[in-house]
Amino acid sequence: MADGDENLPKDAKTIISLLKSVGIDNYEPRVVRQFLELYYRTAVELITDAQTYSNHAGKALVDQDDVTLAIKSKSYFSFTGPPPPEVKDAAMKVNSKPIPRPLNGPSLPPAWDTLIASSHLMKIQKNRSSEVVEEQEVEDNVGKSVDNAAETSQEMRTNVLPGTRQRVSFPLGSIRRR
Structure with a gap:
């Protein structure tokens, strides 16, 4: 990817350095474009949400509190954290039991759900x-x-x-x- 690095915008160079920092050296060029699109779309959504919060509060300008509220609301509604330890323990208990084998193998679909149905x-x-x-x-x-x-x-x-x-x-x- 060092061939055309001089012609890339600053944001693309930042994404390339992030990819290299996590150990990804071999990737297609469209990966950088997809990350740029995600980056720009997220930034526009956050700024739009911050403007909405600022207008709702009756302020003429967007300040840091509006941007912080937009970031928190986006992260609350868009991203989920890891489940609590109780859920992990319950999942381990359920997953430790083997899945029962079917007695007769897979069954045929019901007659009304086939192509050779007579009605x-x-x-x-x-x-x-x-x-x-x-x-x-x-x-x-x-x-x-x-x-x-x-x-x-x-x-x-x-x-x-x-x-x-x-x-x-x-x-x-x-x-x-x-």
């Missing part, structure tokens, strides 16, 4: 269903055999109101013709 909601359009009924009547007249199930399904299709939904189930496998 689907479909919106049937009236003009489209009348064309289907006419095609089926032509096929029935040619074959000279009328099935009771086909007649009842035709009656159901003609009785459907436009814009209403109806639950329809059908198998997803191939359909055999007689």
